[in-house]
Amino acid sequence: MNNLKKMVAALLVFSSTALPISAHAQSQSPVSLSGDVMAVETTVDAQGNESTQLVEPNVIVPGDRLVFGTDYANDGTEPVDNFVVTNPLPSAVRLAPDADAELTVSVDGGDSWGTLSTLSITNEDGTTRTAAHADVTHVRWTLASIAPGESGRLEYPAIIR
Amino acid sequence: MDTQIIKQSLFATSVVALFTLSAPALADGVGAGTLIENTATATYEDGEGPQTVDSNTVVVRVDELIDVTVTSLDSGPIGVQSGEAVLTYELTNQGNGPEAYELTANPAVAGNDFDTTVVNIAVDTNGNGTYDPGVDEILTAPETTQLLDADEVLRVFVIVTVPTGVTDGRASDVELLAEAVTGTGAPGTVFAGRGVDGGDAIVGATGADDSAVGTLIVGITSVDLTKSVSVTDPFGGTNAVPGSVATFTIVANVAGSGSVDDLVVTDAIPEGTTYVDGTLTLDSVDLTDASGDDAGEASDTDGISVDLGTVAGGTVHSITFDVTVD
Numbered sequence: 001m002n003n004l005k006k007m008v009a010a011l012l013v014f015s016s017t018a019l020p021i022s023a024h025a026q027s028q029s030p031v032s033l034s035g036d037v038m039a040v041e042t043t044v045d046a047q048g049n050e051s052t053q054l055v056e057p058n059v060i061v062p063g064d065r066l067v068f069g070t071d072y073a074n075d076g077t078e079p080v081d082n083f084v085v086t087n088p089l090p091s092a093v094r095l096a097p098d099a100d101a102e103l104t105v106s107v108d109g110g111d112s113w114g115t116l117s118t119l120s121i122t123n124e125d126g127t128t129r130t131a132a133h134a135d136v137t138h139v140r141w142t143l144a145s146i147a148p149g150e151s152g153r154l155e156y157p158a159i160i161r
Numbered sequence: 162m163d164t165q166i167i168k169q170s171l172f173a174t175s176v177v178a179l180f181t182l183s184a185p186a187l188a189d190g191v192g193a194g195t196l197i198e199n200t201a202t203a204t205y206e207d208g209e210g211p212q213t214v215d216s217n218t219v220v221v222r223v224d225e226l227i228d229v230t231v232t233s234l235d236s237g238p239i240g241v242q243s244g245e246a247v248l249t250y251e252l253t254n255q256g257n258g259p260e261a262y263e264l265t266a267n268p269a270v271a272g273n274d275f276d277t278t279v280v281n282i283a284v285d286t287n288g289n290g291t292y293d294p295g296v297d298e299i300l301t302a303p304e305t306t307q308l309l310d311a312d313e314v315l316r317v318f319v320i321v322t323v324p325t326g327v328t329d330g331r332a333s334d335v336e337l338l339a340e341a342v343t344g345t346g347a348p349g350t351v352f353a354g355r356g357v358d359g360g361d362a363i364v365g366a367t368g369a370d371d372s373a374v375g376t377l378i379v380g381i382t383s384v385d386l387t388k389s390v391s392v393t394d395p396f397g398g399t400n401a402v403p404g405s406v407a408t409f410t411i412v413a414n415v416a417g418s419g420s421v422d423d424l425v426v427t428d429a430i431p432e433g434t435t436y437v438d439g440t441l442t443l444d445s446v447d448l449t450d451a452s453g454d455d456a457g458e459a460s461d462t463d464g465i466s467v468d469l470g471t472v473a474g475g476t477v478h479s480i481t482f483d484v485t486v487d
Contacts, residue, residue, distance in 0.1 A: 029212060029214045030207065031203060031205060031212070031214050032214070033201055033202075033203055033214055033215065033216035033217075034216060034217060035199060035200065035201055035216040035217050035218065035219045036219055037197075037199060037219045037221055057221045058361070059224050059351050059361045059363050060221060060222075060223060060224055061190075061193075061223065061224050061225075061226040061257065061363055061365070062190030062191055062223065062226060062257055063190070066197070066221070068199045068219070070201040070216050072203065076207070078207055078208055079207075080205040080206065080207045080212075081205065081206045081207075082204070082205055082206050083203060083204075083205040084203065084204045084205070085201050085202070085203045086201065086202050086203075086204070087199065087200070087201040087202070088200070089199075090197045090198055090199055092191040092195050092197045092223065093197060146205075154201070160190075160191060160197070160223060161190065161191050
């Protein structure tokens with residue numbers, strides 16, 4: 001009986017993590033995506049001028065700035081069209097206020113999209129307010145086409161809640 | 162040098178995600194140990210139709226921020242006399258992870274008129290805001306709190322002894338210092354591997370320590386009664402002869418910085434005299450002779466009695482009544 005339970009548990013683990021399928025798809029794709037994250041470190045020099053550097057996020061705490069980046073490349077021989085990169089924001093971060101105002105975002109889990117200034121949030125009492133950076137749930141970039149051999153980088157800045 | 166960027170296969174990171182979904186959202190800052198995971202997904206069309214591709218998932222772990230604040234919960238100086246006194250403080254874990262704090266009570270603050278002796282540091286175990294001997298846990302040296310969760314608040318009592326011989330109005334401060342057990346230092350100081358789940362701990366804006374001062378003030382109150390008499394005889398003089406009226410004045414002078422409770426002034430009618438009905442006054446206001454209707458009562462047999470109740474230091478009350486000489 002105990003052995004049976006263990007087997008069932010093992011099967012559940014496998015079924016809930018059946019992601020090797022998408023990894024398999026990735027290996028076939030002419031397009032590759034590579035994500036990274038860096039921390040933004042602000043230093044002040046002797047003259048009081050602030051400067052920022054991107055560093056490995058070795059020590060990060062609430063309030064720190066991160067930059068999430070995704071490198072893309074078309075390694076195939078044919079162009080690809082309607083290239084759309086969607087990036088859900090981790091719940092522990094909010095979009096930084098200095099993010100590109102033209103960035104296409106969603107504040108409702110990816111149902112509707114637009115620049116932040118065009119989106120609104122419905123309060124519990126039915127009233128609406130303008131959406132804020134902290135409301136952003138997803139960011140999205142759209143490229144009409146990527147030529148063979150073409151590559152690029154997409155980034156968004158975030159602050160740890 | 163421990164690197165917390167974890168670039169792993171999708172398979173491994175998705176297993177991690179199963180365990181982090183239920184991480185509680187804190188009001189102030191995400192909790193230490195929270196994993197921040199980011200994955201981008203691209204869709205596009207090639208010659209074979211719509212395609213989808215995921216990026217690798219990048220994972221960073223939020224480190225532990227150590228911060229603490231201590232405040233005095235006493236609204237003002239506590240009036241004390243020689244003996245035991247209790248000061249109340251509140252300690253808040255302003256960090257984002259569980260942390261314990263070592264407490265130090267300093268009774269010898271610069272500028273003190275006198276110094277107390279610290280007896281104990283106790284925590285408000287039953288949470289009622291009042292020190293309950295035998296109920297509230299007394300910390301043993303080194304006085305260290307339990308692990309407090311992020312944003313958790315702990316009320317702490319410092320029990321001190323006020324020495325004998327202190328004089329009225331003198332003040333004494335008692336400082337309570339809380340220092341994070343993990344460590345303290347300048348903001349930004351890193352304690353590698355000392356945070357939640359083996360992450361780093363980093364000192365926040367408070368320096369991971371804080372202190373607050375509570376104040377005691379000696380309130381010794383004294384009551385001084387002064388009785389005087391003026392006599393008017395039937396002939397316009399001041400001789401005490403039969404028929405003379407004697408007006409007694411009792412001045413109650415309450416001195417000191419504290420107050421006295423249930424102060425009742427009584428006086429007997431002297432032998433050979435008779436109380437003049439309806440002559441009892443308090444601060445020039447007439448009182449009735451009957452009991453129960455105001456602060457005073459008077460009769461020839463029982464004398465006079467005036468209930469002044471609670472009287473603050475620095476107050477003077479004046480009571481008068483008349484008698485006739487038999």
